[in-house]
Each structure stands twice: as structure tokens, then as C-alpha cells.
Amino acid sequence: MRAEIGIGTRMPMISCASGKFLQAHMTEEQVDSLFPGEALPPVTARSLGTKSELKALFPEIHGLGYALNEEEYAEGISGVATGVADKNGTFIAALSVAGPASRFRDEMWIGQLMEAAAKVAELLAGRL
Template sequence: MLMATLDKTPDSVSSVLKVFGILQVLGEEQAIGVTELSQRVLMSKSTVYRFLQTMKTLGYVKQEGENDKYALTMKLFELGSKALQHVDLIRIADVQMRELSTLTRETLHLGAFEEDSIIYIHKIDSPYSLRMHSRIGRRNPLYSTAIGKVLLAWLDEREVRDILAAVDFRKFTANTLESVDQLIPVLAQVRERGYAEDGQEMEEGLLCIAVPVFDHFGTVVAGLSISWPMMRYDESKQAEYVAMLHSAARVISQQLGYADYPF
């Protein structure tokens, strides 16, 4: 079946299929030699050896002692664990986000780190026709979003600067921060009061408030936010909105194993 599939695919796709074929067999064996592995995946020994050396360099495969057998490292487990963490986070957060949606009738987002950006991993839309147009999987800058500020606020300043070192601070609106030096004092304020705002920094007429979600290590793994068109935002209720977000984020954090939510 594997060889029939490979015969009909472009070289780049064929290489990916070969890699996953090798990984699948490695996952079934504690350790295996090149000869047996090549027979199992129906490839030449030289091809299998070449792929194994690349995977070894990347840290996904190790060579067992002096017997020339190969085995998987824990790196794939680590990668899979990160994916499972997001699955658990989304499942847990969904309950709280739906309750917030009922209370506020506004758009709710859950966002996480994606390299030097945020990525929306869950969303519940407002029932209003005038609402924030975003989608799950979309990336946005860390420096100009409420979720991004929350994700950065509990990191050391050096980490923040490293993450944003190659980021071009694009000016989306007149309110957008223009440099990491402008951002650092804002992050200190976010950490002190426990929430962040995007005051029309990404889009004119749109305001967002976000709070942190902590995992069992006490690390901020996500930001939970509410977004409003400015015409529907009631500033006199801001403390109430923040309290609702904190209440939801506290429950999510507790279910992720963090009992000492600070707000």
C-alpha cells in the first residue's frame, strides 16, 4: 500500500510519506536495525539510512549503543503533548467561554503563543451582526493585541525582547505601539492589574480586554478575551467585565492544575 501510494505522488510528498512510514515502524519497536526497517517500509537501505540520519540530527531518532539499532527519542512525545495540551485547554475553556457569551453577548477569543505571534485557538462569535471578524487559526501580533500583551506580561524582559527581536512593529492605527521600549512599561502595568487592553490598536473602533490563563506550572499558556465594537462598549462596566473574565480564567486554570490564580 505504501509503495503504491509513493509511486503516484510528487517527490516532496513522497519524502514526507517515507518519513512517516519510518516513524510509524519505529513507534512499533523498541529498537530496530536499518536492514529490518528497510524491509518493513519497502525502501532501500541507503534511503532509510539517509532519512534516519536526518531525523537523528533533528533529535527525533537516537542510535542504540553499539548495535546500530535506531529508536525514537522523547521529542515526538513532547510535540504530541503540546498538541494534547491545547486540546484539553480548548475543551475546558469552551464551557467557560459559552457562559461568558451568554452573559456578555460579545465575541470571546482564546489565544496562545505561536512563535512571535498569537494564534486564536478557540472563538465564540457574538450574535450581533456587527462583530469582530476573526477566525480560529489566524495569527496576530503580540504587541498590538490584548491577548498578546497578557502572554508577554509574565515573562522576563529579556525573554520579551528576544521574542520580539525580529518583529517589525507595524502601525495598524494611531494607537499602535511602535517599539518594544514602549511595550515594556505597558506589560508591567498588565502584570500588576491582571488584565490587558487593546484600545483600538489593531483596528479602529474595536476594543478588547484579556486576562491570563495559567497551566499547572503557573505558566501563562493562553489569554482569554472579550471584544467589542466601541459603539457597544460601556466603560462604566469595565471592572465587571474584567471580573467575569478573571472568574472564567480562574476556573480554566484550576482545571489545568493551577490552584493559586492571583486575581
């Protein structure tokens, strides 16, 4: 199985781990401005259907420090993402990894992903 997402590909923020992580760290007003209505546009059969469902994930994302995508952008593909913070602690970007859902295990990637995000944050802050 091969899944390829080319450079410059745009993904709906509601259906990828990076987007969900970044939205979890936005203000409620910012999220509401992105999605004024309650219904969210469907991407796959596993996509979140409502803004309430999306917002219900935010406390878990905050607690874990990462977000998941479970076949929400493309059927058969799952992923995990964490954020890159600036020197003030504001998340300005996200790093993610994805793979075939049948054998993708987020726990295999979370530690390395969070370590890489911390290094990028240090580089941005001029500490490395």
C-alpha cells in the same frame, strides 16, 4: 456593527490584549527575541510604536491582572484579556473578549473573564 475574527486568525502580539498580557509575563530576553529592534510594526494608528512603550505597560498589567487593547488591532474594536496559569503559576494561555470600541466597557467583562480563566486553570490542574 459586526466584527468577526475567525478561528485560526493570527494577530500581532503587540496589538491584542492577549498578546500584551502574555508578553508582560515573559522574561525580558524572550520579549527582546520577539522584537530585536526598538520600532514595532504598525498595525493601526493606535498601535504601540516602540518596544519601550510596550514594556512600560508591563507593571500595570501585572498590577491589574489583565491587559487592554484599545483599537490597536482593528479600528473601532477594543478588548480585554487575562491569563490562564498552569499548576506552577506560569501563564500558558490567555482569554479575551472584544467588542465595538464605542460601547465596549472593559470593567463589565473583567470579573467574568478572570473567573473563567481561574476555572480553566483549575481544570488544567485537575482540580475540577
